[in-house]
Amino acid sequence: MLSFSSAIEPLRIANQLAAQPLYSWHTLSEDGTSVTCSNGTELTVNGPLSNAPQADYSLIVAGPAAQNAAQSPAVSWLRRKARFGGTVGAISGGTGLLAEAGLLASGGFTLHWEDRLGFCEHFPGLEPLDQLFCADGQILTCSGGTAALDLSLHLIATHHGQRFARTVSDMCVHAGLRSGGERPQSSLSYVLGSRSPHLVKAAGIMAENLEDPLPLQEIAHRAAISRRHMERLFSTHTGRTPAHYYRDLRLERGRKLLSETDYRLPVISAACGFSSPTVFARNFKRKFGIAPVEYQSRRPRRA
Template identity: 45%
Template sequence: MTGNDTEEDLKALVPKGAAYQPVESPGPTRAYAFVLVPGFTLLAFTSAVEPLRIANQLSQKPLYRWHLMSPDGAPATSSSGIEITVGGALSAQNKEVRLFVCAGNPAMAAGAPAVVGAVQRHHRFGGTVGGICTGAVALAKAGVLADRRFTLHWENQPGFCETFPELEPTLSRYEIDARVITCGGGAAATDMMIALIAEDHGAVFAAMVSDMCLRPATLGVEPTQRSSTSAVMKSRSPLLVAAVNLMRTNVDVPLSIHDIAEAVGGSRRQLERLFVSQLNETPAVFYRNVRLDRARNLLATTDLSIAEISTACGFEASSHFTRAFKARFGIVPTKLKGRPDQLVQ
């Protein structure tokens, strides 16, 4: 759909359905434009579009319309290999349109010059811009995230922070900060859209849309993207959970096990017993693996060199990092797919 939709075009946006929720004084049809970047996450994209379709169906009014674009106008291929036909190439949009960049892996694909330029122009002329999954990369390169609350998928946050050290994403599922809107992708795109629908047409109507999505209404709640450390580890030990959280937040400059034990209110011996009994690893081995997992993430999501990644993950020497990496993953860092730099082994 475009900004020149006829009455028949708008009627086509209103599918039939059994459920009905009236909307008083709906106002003009609100518009969205989705830029599908190669490798975009299909789940996140559909999770953003479907609440708009459901809103139209429930109200039996064209509350929303949407337009799909790709950088070159060709069908966009998602990360699952499914192609989506778009309405055309990137083009200027009216400032009332909310422009969202839908991306996935590789995360930096969203930083293509044409996409970044479209975001810059739209925001400069008063439009709202958004990022879904790793779409925040385009917003970062466009210079619109400074002093804004924003987020992107937790998997890509370490690489993002290394690439844009002056920007700090939140761990929220979505963020709405004036004319900048972002979400972590996946089902969080639905949470974000329902929050926007609530702003447009009220909490009662948005809750009905949420029910149609078979999800609980959580307006006003700001859950984080990931389960808590205690839930993932299935541990109820506050000491162990606190120690693991400290390790995960101190990767570039590792703490000593003694300092960690002291910080969480235990002894080193007590911490070692807890780790071995509940995780089958010593604290030192667990901590090293946390740092190596971060390194693997950076290898997959950034263009940083091996030496830079080694330093960012708390290894004093690249040779030490390489040996530890191979011991954990069975492959040296330079052999991972797509690594342009080579390190003498």
């Protein structure tokens, strides 16, 4: 719901400021029935995809479940739109539908950071960018949330100039015009609560090597510090040993894979760098207080 309204409201405000209809929009669902948003709100639509009017832009808004929607009518609809030269795009989990339609190439798209792990497991040949939005030719993608507002402001600036787009941004009480290349998450130094370049480097190396964990001595070497100094930094700024911090990263990846995919425990444990499903399950239950199989069975089914 946040992504959806963030994409449309700047267009409405642009119309209001210009005192003329610069933009119009139609909301559609696959079968024309209302859609239940993630917050429970029922969203009434203008009709089904089959009756979609001609449009300059066709954007899909969806949750992470869309990554497993290969047979969705929206996939064939997107292919047809792209085939006839239309600009198509996705907001948040809608990127999965673009991938199913075969419209994405590595290095030219983004999606919500929380959906990244499940997406990369489902589409191993595609690598999303870690940024707010991407405008790659006739493909638009957005990382979701208020980044949808940034994408709409980008389009307004393209059509009517940056000065007008800044005025729209001010009306949204938004922090100016953010470039698409900005990262959607807080920087690692902010998350760690430290500007220590060695600590940030070591934590970044860990985050990039979850499936095949590196020895701590190797991580310290790559971060250009001694292992003892690395241990002091982690203890001071995270309250955990490097090994504990590294294990928590891998378990958090496991939790996301359990939430966002239907992979079985052996696949997930291997993807998180654990020697066996038993070791993964034991550590998972110790951290989260629930067995991974039970956690996966309880996950909400999102659409």
